[in-house]
Amino acid sequence: MTSWVTGGPVNSPFASPSGLLGRLAGRFMFWTNRQADVLPVLDVRPGDHVLEVGYGPGALIELLAMTGAGRICGVDPSPEMRTQAARRTGTADLRLGSASETGFPDESFDRVVSVNTVALWPGLETGLAELRRVTRRGGRLVLAWHGGTAPSFIARGLRLPEDKLARIRSGLDELFDDVERHELKTLTVFAAS
Numbered sequence: 543m544t545s546w547v548t549g550g551p552v553n554s555p556f557a558s559p560s561g562l563l564g565r566l567a568g569r570f571m572f573w574t575n576r577q578a579d580v581l582p583v584l585d586v587r588p589g590d591h592v593l594e595v596g597y598g599p600g601a602l603i604e605l606l607a608m609t610g611a612g613r614i615c616g617v618d619p620s621p622e623m624r625t626q627a628a629r630r631t632g633t634a635d636l637r638l639g640s641a642s643e644t645g646f647p648d649e650s651f652d653r654v655v656s657v658n659t660v661a662l663w664p665g666l667e668t669g670l671a672e673l674r675r676v677t678r679r680g681g682r683l684v685l686a687w688h689g690g691t692a693p694s695f696i697a698r699g700l701r702l703p704e705d706k707l708a709r710i711r712s713g714l715d716e717l718f719d720d721v722e723r724h725e726l727k728t729l730t731v732f733a734a735s
């Protein structure tokens with residue numbers, strides 16, 4: 543797996559969780575990543591169709607199930623993560639897929655969200671175009687990555703440099719009418735609609 547950020551391979555159990563290390567990585571992510579913080583930015587309305595890209599162990603999927611969303615779907619390339627996430631929710635439609643290939647028809651979702659995955663994508667523009675494609679006109683895409691005003695010690699080392707954040711911003715500006723950047727406690731978040 544290569545990343546658009548480094549142009550090189552990503553060798554991390556968090557990027558492509560599999561085997562024993564992947565199982566442990568999933569548990570670590572479940573307990574440490576603060577998923578609830580993105581919910582106010584995502585602003586799911588009753589009945590909304592929501593897609594999470596890179597659901598990992600399913601912590602956000604579990605929270606989305608409590609929002610009143612009408613349909614919750616997810617894609618992640620890791621079969622191990624699918625197994626872990628599926629244990630946490632009986633109702634979500636969790637599939638294998640990726641940011642560049644979700645497998646869903648055009649304009650399927652009112653809300654699309656991805657937390658701590660964007661720097662792992664092989665191609666930024668390809669991923670953004672795919673997520674724009676599946677987001678309804680008037681819908682919202684929320685992309686979050688480690689950062690924010692008070693990142694943990696580990697997250698500090700994972701923050702993206704400003705030039706990479708600027709590339710995400712300009713990629714979103716090309717595809718959406720309105721793009722906002724938010725600095726949450728442990729996440730830098732782009733909301734595009």
Ligand SMILES: C[S@@+](CC[C@H](N)C(=O)[O-])C[C@H]1O[C@@H](n2cnc3c(N)ncnc32)[C@H](O)[C@@H]1O
Pocket residue numbers: 556557558559571572575595596597598599601617618619620623639640641642656657658659662663664
């Ligand atoms: C660091 S984990 C984050 C998981 C979860 N969103 C969280 O915040 O706890 C990264 C996740 O992104 C998934 N992933 C890796 N490459 C991806 C891609 N190209 N598109 C979508 N998800 C990807 C991995 O399988 C893994 O589940």
